[in-house]
Amino acid sequence: xxxxxxxxxxxxxxxxxxxxxxxxxxxxxxxxxxxxxxxxxxxxxxxxxxxxxxxxxxxxxxxxxxxxxxxxxxxxxxxxxxxxxxxxxxxxxxxxxxxxxxxxxxxxxxxxxxxxxxxxxxxxxxxxxxxxxxxxxxxxxxxxxxxxxxxxxxxxxxxxxxxxxxxxxxxxxxxxxxxxx
Numbered sequence: 799x800x801x802x803x804x805x806x807x808x809x810x811x812x813x814x815x816x817x818x819x820x821x822x823x824x825x826x827x828x829x830x831x832x833x834x835x836x837x838x839x840x841x842x843x844x845x846x847x848x849x850x851x852x853x854x855x856x857x858x859x860x861x862x863x864x865x866x867x868x869x870x871x872x873x874x875x876x877x878x879x880x881x882x883x884x885x886x887x888x889x890x891x892x893x894x895x896x897x898x899x900x901x902x903x904x905x906x907x908x909x910x911x912x913x914x915x916x917x918x919x920x921x922x923x924x925x926x927x928x929x930x931x932x933x934x935x936x937x938x939x940x941x942x943x944x945x946x947x948x949x950x951x952x953x954x955x956x957x958x959x960x961x962x963x964x965x966x967x968x969x970x971x972x973x974x975x976x977x978x979x
Contacts, residue, residue, distance in 0.1 A: 834858075834862065834863070835853055838852075838863055838866050838977065839852065841974075843966075843969050843973060844969060847963070847966050847967060847970060848970045848974075851869075851870065851873045851967060852866055852870065852873075855869045855873070857869055863974065863978060864923060866974055867923045867928075867931065867971065867974045868920070868924070870967070870974050871919050871923060871935070871971055873967060874916055874935070874967045874968060875912070875920070877967055878908060878912050878938065879912055880960070881957060881961060881964055882909065885904050886905065888956055888957070889902065896951070896952065899948075900948040901956075903944075904957065904961075907942070908941070910941050911937075911968075914934075914937075915934045915935070915938040915941060915968075916935075916938060917934075918931070918933070918937075919931045919934030919938070919971060919975065920934075923975060923978075928976070928979050929979065931971075931972075931975035931978070932972050935968050935969075935972035935975060936969075936972045938964070938968040938971075939965050939972065942961050942962075942965035943965060945961055946962075
């Protein structure tokens with residue numbers, strides 16, 4: 799009888815341990831609600847950017863994590879497209895050959911972001927295959943980094959702010975999509 803009681807107590811202790819140590823994130827990241835944006839953004843490297851980007855979209859109030867990932871990819875696409883337009887406009891007026899070369903390289907990187915990386919992320923989230931979504935968003939962050947490195951020897955980086963937002967938002971999106979794995 800003592801062994802039965804001991805086994806029962808051991809079983810209950812084990813079950814209690816599993817329940818009490820279940821990560822809050824696993825419990826919190828299912829469903830929707832007012833705190834979903836904050837809870838999700840706490841899992842990203844740029845909390846403030848994440849919250850402001852997601853909350854600026856009315857869909858976020860009722861979105862689950864997959865919905866927030868979709869909103870994030872939409873925001874990323876808009877910002878990357880705007881940055882590509884900014885680069886194209888700067889290329890038209892740039893006189894310095896080194897600056898033009900750096901801008902051309904950035905145009906190539908941003909074409910890859912807009913035409914390949916973001917569509918891969920969007921499709922992956924839409925089709926429920928988050929692994930490729932993480933890869934697409936991570937690639938976009940890497941492309942933005944590569945653009946920035948092209949200005950390393952330049953006296954100024956005319957698209958610094960836009961490029962930083964694209965990089966940081968890419969990292970946010972990758973982190974949100976990672977939560978879907």
